Amino acid sequence: MSENIGPEFYSNTKYDRETLPRGKLDLSTKPPQFKTYDSVTRVRLPGPQLEEGPGFWGLLKGRRSVRAFTEKPISKEQLSQILWATQGISKAFVPAYGGTIGLRTAPSAGGLYPIETYLCVNKVTDLEPGIYHYSVAERELELIKPGKFGKELAEAALGQSMLAKGNAVFIWTAIFERSKWKYKQRAFRYVFLDVGHIAQNLALAAEGVGLGSCQVAAFYDDEVNQLLEIDGKNESVLYLSVIGEKR
């Protein structure tokens, strides 16, 4: 890790009045909004429950990082509700540069949604263990790799065993090009802000469905990337959250 990369990056990606990039965005070069997998097993998720639930202020007060979980499985409904809270489409929108975008539950710089969600499923009712990708557009899970990968993920996260013991781990990556299309190098600031919003939604939604979560940024990036079979360059892991029933 180079000593000065942080201040250099920060300084070189500052906006100022002279250098602020202006000009029309070219819709023809806009990267696809969604990643999809062909020829995989797809699991349809139940719709979100929006009618009732615990009060917001209590959720804020109750949220804590939880690192110890019971052996009990969580339900597919609980998982689905949290997925929706993190990335669910809540409104259609037509931007000035054309096309349509589905605005989501968490804000995203320029509505470009560079963050992808993967799950390492351990113990969820009616869901076989494995690595899944969340298809935001279809509200489906795409099974990339069946099997128990919790231990491997925990190893990749500096041996944090809670990742193997929790019911599921959310793994968030960025497809940088989606944000760079508009923001160039400044995109590397925005992807982290985006994923922070998503993770906070997760923490509150987990609390809302009676579960605990812990956010995790300590991991060997390329070991997690290898687990997801992504290149670590165009797409790379940013952040993890483990969820489970509190012990």
Ligand SMILES: Cc1cc2nc3c(=O)[nH]c(=O)nc-3n(C[C@H](O)[C@H](O)[C@H](O)COP(=O)(O)O)c2cc1C
């Ligand atoms: C960016 C970030 C990275 C974190 N990484 C880890 C981690 O790798 N392991 C862990 O056990 N907790 C991690 N945490 C959780 C913090 O330790 C926790 O939020 C903090 O101790 C405050 O406790 P609270 O969340 O219960 O309020 C992380 C939190 C943030 C925001």
